[in-house]
Amino acid sequence: MxxxxxxxxxxxxxxxxxxxxxxxxxxxxxxxxxxxxxxxxxxxxxxxxxxxxxxxxxxxxxxxxxxxxxxxxxxxxxxxxxxxxxxxxxxxxxxxxxxxxxxxxxxxxxxxxxxxxxxxxSLRHLVDDGQRCSIADMTVRGRIGCDLESDDRVPMLVIDGREVSWEQFGQMLMTFEGWQFKPCLSG
Ligand SMILES: [Zn+2]
Incomplete structure (x- = not known):
């Protein structure tokens, strides 16, 4: 430590x-x-x-x-x-x-x-079938952190206590291609 x-x-x-x-x-x-x-x-x-x-x-x-x-x-x-x-x-x-x-x-x-x-x-927003991780339902809750390993200033999300890179999250969203979304931010 x-x-x-x-x-x-x-x-x-x-x-x-x-x-x-x-x-x-x-x-x-x-x-x-x-x-x-x-x-x-x-x-x-x-x-x-x-x-x-x-x-x-x-x-x-x-x-x-x-x-x-x-x-x-x-x-x-x-x-x-x-x-x-x-x-x-x-x-x-x-x-x-x-x-x-x-x-x-x-x-x-x-x-x-x-x-x-x-x-x-008690809530789970992601499902992991061992091959890939995807969004379980219509709502995702998490925290927006900073991806310190990226050269660009992009978020590192923490969803269900696990780190999800901006790119990984983008891939998860592709399941919903063509859908609308409404980010609902809270402090
Ligand atoms: Zn002290």
Missing amino acids: TQVQCHACHARVASYDLIHFGSMETGYRDLCSRCFNAEVARTGQIELEQVGFQPIDMSDAAGVKRRFHFLLLHLGDRVTLEAFEVQDSERRGYEFQILDDAQADLFELMARLVERMRRAL
Whole structure:
């Protein structure tokens, strides 16, 4: 696992737990999420709760077990909790995020996020017959990421927690040649 050092507490943490923090004026530091939250509390002169949520395993609609890591960040008047999968020390696959007021109960926030994850994991939008992957029904849900390996600026989609290149997605769409489509984007 790629580990990096927090500039504040000097602990070695996974790279996905590190936040690049600062400004042009003050310079940037890489802080672990605990130190990031402590810094937010200090500069905002607020008291906040530090909770280290342990990873959990959940099965998707195909019965595949997936491990989710959590990242809790206090942003002053808001708090955000993210859940994501990790492969080769990088965030890969499913990602979820929930945002609420800073006063929100963190365990209740976690419960809401897990419920959202359960709902998403119970759905399947792609079918894979072993030879090729295709769109299961009339609706595809997923996340638009960036294909860092492409020279062009094209998306890398994440559908059912798996990466689907822009080209692969184009091939899947050819099953529907001549049809109309309506992209329905949401944050
Ligand atoms: Zn730290």
